[in-house]
Amino acid sequence: MTAIAPDPTGPGRSAAASGPGAAGAGPATTGSPGSRALGIAALAAVALATLYGLALSPADVEMGDLVRLMYVHVPSATACYLGCFITTAASGLWLWKRTPGWDVLAGAGAELGLLFVVITLVTGSLWGRPTWGTYWTWDARLTSTALLAVLLVGYLALRRLDLDPDARSARVPILGLLLMPNVFIVSRSVEWWRSLHQRATITTLHPQIEGDLMVALMTGFLAVTLVFAWLLLHRFRVGWLEYQAQRLDLDQALDARRSEAGAGASRPTGDEEVAK
Amino acid sequence: MTHVGYVAVTWGLSFVLIGGYALTLVARGRKLSRQVPPEARRWS
Amino acid sequence: MPVVHLSAAVALLGRFPALAGVDLDVARGEIVLLRGPNGAGKTTLLRACAGLVPIVRGEAIVLGQDLRRNPRAVRRRVGLLGHATGLHDDLTVGENVRFWARAAKADDADVQAALGVVGLDGRLREVEVARLSAGQRRRTALACLLARRPELWLLDEPHAGLDADARDTLDSLIAQAAAQGATVILSSHELDRAESLADRAVDLVNGTTSPVAPPAAAPAEPATPVAPVASERPDAPPEPGDTPAGAPEAPAEEAHHVA
Amino acid sequence: MWRDAALVAGRDLRIEGRSRVAISQVGPFALLVLVLFAFALDPERGVLERATAGLFWVAVLLSAMLTLGRSAALDEADGVRDGLRLSGLDPGGIFLGKALAVAAQLLALEVVLAAGVIILYDAEPTGIALLVATCLSATAAVAATGTLYGALVSGLRVRETLLPLLVLPALAPVLIGATRAFESALGGVPAEGWPWCGLLAGFAVFYSLAGALAYGALLEGS
Numbered sequence: 191m192t193a194i195a196p197d198p199t200g201p202g203r204s205a206a207a208s209g210p211g212a213a214g215a216g217p218a219t220t221g222s223p224g225s226r227a228l229g230i231a232a233l234a235a236v237a238l239a240t241l242y243g244l245a246l247s248p249a250d251v252e253m254g255d256l257v258r259l260m261y262v263h264v265p266s267a268t269a270c271y272l273g274c275f276i277t278t279a280a281s282g283l284w285l286w287k288r289t290p291g292w293d294v295l296a297g298a299g300a301e302l303g304l305l306f307v308v309i310t311l312v313t314g315s316l317w318g319r320p321t322w323g324t325y326w327t328w329d330a331r332l333t334s335t336a337l338l339a340v341l342l343v344g345y346l347a348l349r350r351l352d353l354d355p356d357a358r359s360a361r362v363p364i365l366g367l368l369l370m371p372n373v374f375i376v377s378r379s380v381e382w383w384r385s386l387h388q389r390a391t392i393t394t395l396h397p398q399i400e401g402d403l404m405v406a407l408m409t410g411f412l413a414v415t416l417v418f419a420w421l422l423l424h425r426f427r428v429g430w431l432e433y434q435a436q437r438l439d440l441d442q443a444l445d446a447r448r449s450e451a452g453a454g455a456s457r458p459t460g461d462e463e464v465a466k
Numbered sequence: 467m468t469h470v471g472y473v474a475v476t477w478g479l480s481f482v483l484i485g486g487y488a489l490t491l492v493a494r495g496r497k498l499s500r501q502v503p504p505e506a507r508r509w510s
Numbered sequence: 511m512p513v514v515h516l517s518a519a520v521a522l523l524g525r526f527p528a529l530a531g532v533d534l535d536v537a538r539g540e541i542v543l544l545r546g547p548n549g550a551g552k553t554t555l556l557r558a559c560a561g562l563v564p565i566v567r568g569e570a571i572v573l574g575q576d577l578r579r580n581p582r583a584v585r586r587r588v589g590l591l592g593h594a595t596g597l598h599d600d601l602t603v604g605e606n607v608r609f610w611a612r613a614a615k616a617d618d619a620d621v622q623a624a625l626g627v628v629g630l631d632g633r634l635r636e637v638e639v640a641r642l643s644a645g646q647r648r649r650t651a652l653a654c655l656l657a658r659r660p661e662l663w664l665l666d667e668p669h670a671g672l673d674a675d676a677r678d679t680l681d682s683l684i685a686q687a688a689a690q691g692a693t694v695i696l697s698s699h700e701l702d703r704a705e706s707l708a709d710r711a712v713d714l715v716n717g718t719t720s721p722v723a724p725p726a727a728a729p730a731e732p733a734t735p736v737a738p739v740a741s742e743r744p745d746a747p748p749e750p751g752d753t754p755a756g757a758p759e760a761p762a763e764e765a766h767h768v769a
Numbered sequence: 770m771w772r773d774a775a776l777v778a779g780r781d782l783r784i785e786g787r788s789r790v791a792i793s794q795v796g797p798f799a800l801l802v803l804v805l806f807a808f809a810l811d812p813e814r815g816v817l818e819r820a821t822a823g824l825f826w827v828a829v830l831l832s833a834m835l836t837l838g839r840s841a842a843l844d845e846a847d848g849v850r851d852g853l854r855l856s857g858l859d860p861g862g863i864f865l866g867k868a869l870a871v872a873a874q875l876l877a878l879e880v881v882l883a884a885g886v887i888i889l890y891d892a893e894p895t896g897i898a899l900l901v902a903t904c905l906s907a908t909a910a911v912a913a914t915g916t917l918y919g920a921l922v923s924g925l926r927v928r929e930t931l932l933p934l935l936v937l938p939a940l941a942p943v944l945i946g947a948t949r950a951f952e953s954a955l956g957g958v959p960a961e962g963w964p965w966c967g968l969l970a971g972f973a974v975f976y977s978l979a980g981a982l983a984y985g986a987l988l989e990g991s
Contacts, residue, residue, distance in 0.1 A: 220495030222509040244477065254468040259476045266480070285986070305487055313476045320469055340938040347934060351925055360986035361921045365935070368979065372939050375975075379942035379968060383949065417484060424491045427509065431498035434506040440527065440567070444520065447530040447717050562851055586857030594848025598780070600787040609780050613773070613856035638787070654852075 220427035228423065232416035239406070239413035247406035256320060261406050263313040265414035266306045270338070272418065273303025274369055277345070281366030294429035296366045297349055298422055304342045306418070310335055330384035334377035341372055511574060513538050513662055513693040514559055518568035521558045528554035530717035531568070536695060541688050543704045544697040546714035552697040553592070555714065556664040559695060560590045573661060586614060589660030591668050595651040599640035603630050603650050606639055611657035624656035627683065629676075644671045652680065663687060665696035669703065681707050770862040777858065777866025781843060782873060790839060791874050796881050799832040803885050821892045822951030825882055826907070826944050832878055833871075833911050834933050840871050841919035841928065850924075853988065860985030864916060868980065872912035879904050896959030899950060902966050907947040909973035914940055917980035920987040943972060 221229075243261040250257035276299030284292035314332055315325040326332065349362050499507060514536040521529040528551045536542050544552045557563045559572055561581030570577035572584045597606050604625065611621045625631040628649040634642070639650060648671050655663070663684070669677050677700070684694050684707060698704035705711060712719060785791050806824045810816040817824070844850050844867075853863060883900075886892045894900055918936040922928045946965040953962030 218496060218499030218504070218507070219492065220499065220507075220509075221492075225509070240477070244473070249468070255473055256469050258473045262476055262480050305483065309480050309483055312479060316472050316476050320472055337938050337941055340934075344931075344935040344938065347931060348922070351927065351931075360983075360989065364983045364986065365921055368939070371975070375942050375972065376938070379945050382968075383945045417488075421484070421488060421491065424488070424495060427507075428491055428495045428498060431495065431502050431506065434502045435498055440520070443525070443527045444530045447527045449716070557851075560855060562854060585855045588855060590851065590855060592848060592851070594851065596848040596852030598784055598843070598849065599846065600784045601780070605783065609776070610852060610856060612776055613853075613858050615857070 220424050220431070225420065225423050225427075228416065228420050232413070232420045235409065235413040235416045239409040242402075242406040242409045247402045250403060253321070256317060257403060258406075259313055259317045261410035262414075263310060263317060264407065265411045266309040266313065267335070268411070269414050269418045270303045270306035270310055270335075271373070273299045273301075273306060274338070274342070274373055275299075276422070277303065277366045278368075278370035281363040281369075284363045285360065285367065290433050291430070293363065294433055295426055296363065297346075297429055298425035300342055300345050300349070300366070300369070301425060302418060302421055304339065304346060305421075306414075307335060307339045307342060311339060328384065330377075330381040333384070334373075334380040337376045337380070338373050341369060341376075345369060512536055512571075513540075513573060514695065515569065515571040516559075516565075517570075519558065519565045519570050520567035521554055521563045521565050523554060523563070528563075528717055529558060529565075531719075532714070532717070533719050534712060536693055538693055539688050539691055540710075541684060541694040541696070541708045543708035543711040544695065544714055545701065545711050546697075550714040551717035552714055553666050554717075556590065556666050556695060556697065557592070559662070560588045560664050561585045562590070587661045588664060589655040589658055589662070590664045590666070591648075591651055591655050592666040595647050596654065597639045597647060597650055600638060602636050602638050603642070603646075603653075604635040606650060607653045607657055610654040614658040616657050616659060620657045620659065621653075624653040627656060628653045628679070645673060645676060648672060649676060652683075656683070661692060663692055663694040663696075665694065665698075667698055668696055669698050669700040677703065770859045770865070773858045773862025774866035774869060777863050778869040778873070779866075781840060781867060781870035784843060785839070785870070785874060791836065791877070795832050795835050795874075796878060798835065799828050799878055799882050800885050802828040802831055803882065803889055807889065817890045818892070821886050821890045822955055823944075823948045824890070825886050825951060826947045828882055829875065829879060829907075829947075830911070830937065830940060830944060833875055833915060834936075836871055836874050836878070837915035837919050837936070838929055838932060840867055840916065841923050841932070845923060850988070860988050861981035863988070864920070864980045864984035865977070867919075868909075868912045868916040868977065871916055872908050875908045875912060876904065879908065892955050894955055895957075896954035896962065899954040899959045899962045899966065903947055903950040903954065903962065903969065906966055906969035906973055907943055907950075910943045910969050910976060911940060913973055913976035913980050914943070917976060917983065920980075920984060923987070943969060946972070 239261065243258055247258075249255045277296045280292045280296035280299060284296060311332070314335070318327060318332075319325050345362075345365055348365055512535045514534055516532050516534040519529055519532045519534075520527060530551075532551070532555060534542075534555075544555060546552050554563055558565055558570070558577075561572070561577055561584045564581070565578050573587050575583045577584055596610070598609075601609070604621070607625060608618065608621050611617075611624070622631065625635060630646070630649055630653055634646065639647060642650065648668075652668070665684070668680055668684075672680060681703065684696070688694050696704065696708070803824065806820075806828075807817060810820065844853060887894075915932075915936055918932060918939070922931045922935065925931060946968045950962035950965040950969070953959050953965075
């Protein structure tokens with residue numbers, strides 16, 4: 191997260207600063223020495239989490255080995271909320287500062303949010319099948335997560351339509367700004383709704399996790415956080431490149447416009463003062 | 467280990483989804499990097 | 511202080527620079543005609559003066575307000591008659607004019623007067639706009655503009671679709687408004703009519719105020735086809751001082767056309 | 770601002786009254802949805818009676834999509850948006866006016882639908898005050914949210930399909946709250962419904978404020 195230091199005027203400047211002299215060297219990628227270090231750390235954390243989550247930690251007393259799903263599921267859910275939060279915060283900052291970097295960051299957050307919400311939903315249903323005997327139940331958390339996925343799909347659908355960065359209207363950032371409040375209202379009301387009827391069927395979703403299991407969960411968090419940061423950094427840079435590639439070179443376009451052939455005056459350009 | 471299938475599918479699918487997304491990101495980054503002048507890529 | 515002062519103004523439609531450097535100064539009470547072929551940027555220039563298309567480069571002062579900073583302060587004092595009429599099909603003529611007039615805080619007397627001037631105060635007043643002819647729609651739109659009493663009139667081909675009588679009425683309205691201190695910028699393909707109405711004309715070519723050749727030089731130039739000159743001028747928007755340098759452009763274009 | 774809101778609301782309602790789309794199409798559509806529910810859920814098994822509150826609000830939401838689409842389309846005709854930008858009307862006022870016009874139409878629709886569920890589904894209202902309060906606050910919530918989202922998608926070619934995708938998930942809390950409140954009022958314990966009614970009112974206030982603040986920026990985008 192901090193690696194990208196959302197600085198719209200100089201995205202990735204911190205990463206560039208960490209590797210002076212790298213300019214122009216190597217193939218053209220979105221990678222930088224900073225992002226490579228982050229990537230290595232993320233891969234190491236993933237390896238550690240896999241080791242702990244699948245081998246070193248014991249099975250849970252109640253859930254058995256199904257607890258190993260939690261090490262993916264819970265950090266993913268956190269990551270998707272983090273993505274939504276980034277989108278809302280960056281949208282607000284775009285509306286305030288109007289610099290393109292914030293808009294790119296808002297899009298990156300939403301896309302990562304969607305990726306992790308899909309993982310959350312899939313792992314949640316996979317956990318539900320052996321636990322409740324069904325892939326889907328109208329549990330408050332599952333339902334509000336599904337709605338969150340739809341909200342993200344809607345935001346990205348609007349975003350896809352409104353691509354032109356120079357003529358960008360405020361509608362995408364306003365929808366992005368509404369994302370987090372919507373997520374909050376939806377999840378609160380859904381939880382209130384479900385708690386009235388089903389007496390806490392699913393409090394076992396987050397059972398007491400202690401000891402080695404806690405260590406495994408923490409390595410899961412670490413891995414997902416680092417992976418999230420790496421993905422966000424690269425998604426931001428891809429978005430920035432898209433912005434640069436699409437950005438109108440105004441000087442060039444103006445010259446082209448002034449020298450347009452064939453559209454010249456079809457009339458004598460006579461006196462400026464027209465006889466009255 | 468109980469429920470091996472569920473555990474394997476969960477972890478495997480997560481790896482595939484995140485890894486696939488990461489690969490597409492890198493590929494998109496490479497493609498776009500060639501279209502954009504180097505000074506636009508302030509990180510390299 | 512001029513009512514409209516544009517200097518090297520650039521405006522984009524999407525990613526297309528519809529205005530690529532416009533210099534324009536219009537004094538209070540003037541009637542200025544915009545000339546230029548299709549696609550020259552006349553409509554965009556009028557809409558930009560109304561604050562509907564943002565000016566992204568250059569200076570733009572309209573009615574004493576900086577258009578780039580504060581377009582909303584300009585808009586309510588401007589009347590725009592464009593290709594789109596801004597009318598609601600399901601409302602009658604009178605209801606349409608009253609809605610826009612009341613939005614601009616004009617009263618019903620203004621509405622009545624405006625409808626009378628354009629000849630829509632009779633039976634047509636109660637007719638839904640959907641059932642009007644194109645010319646009647648434009649007269650309704652003109653009534654909306656009149657009722658708002660704008661200080662700056664921006665008329666985009668106001669003569670189009672009007673019959674001869676209505677054109678005469680429109681011309682006398684424009685002259686009358688200018689005499690009372692309103693400022694008018696219009697574009698028209700009815701050049702004879704518009705040129706006799708306007709105090710002066712401004713030529714717009716390829717989104718820029720094309721430099722005007724001296725009167726004697728224009729017809730006398732030999733018809734030598736020359737490649738458009740503008741591409742050889744890497745300097746940005748034409749400054750007022752650019753005019754002599756760009757002078758050959760106009761005859762060259764003309765020669766091109768003749769050939 | 771309120772003067773501008775009244776002016777815009779008057780315009781929208783006058784146009785709707787003139788074109789009669791609300792009466793001749795949206796209302797019958799809503800009743801048709803009620804009948805379709807009856808086909809889908811066998812009336813003999815008592816499902817309809819138990820689901821009345823939910824079906825009522827689903828029918829309202831589906832019909833509201835049509836009303837909202839029409840409300841947004843009004844400002845896209847022939848330069849009307851330019852006219853609004855030039856008019857000097859307060860953007861917040863325009864938003865409130867449009868939302869008020871939508872709310873008035875939805876309230877009329879709800880009266881028709883209420884008659885429909887009483888006749889077709891044999892519903893027996895017990896808490897009239899709660900019913901009315903729920904209708905008012907839920908309608909305000911739907912109108913404010915829908916008008917804001919209508920402006921978000923205005924001018925896009927895919928407006929009609931994108932609007933439901935964006936607005937329906939955001940309105941999920943309204944559906945939940947209004948349905949629970951109605952269940953309490955239709956044979957339940959009315960006291961249990963009032964907190965839901967409060968949620969709806971809060972939702973309506975939030976979106977009214979958000980819309981009034983955001984509408985100016987949305988009107989600017991072409």
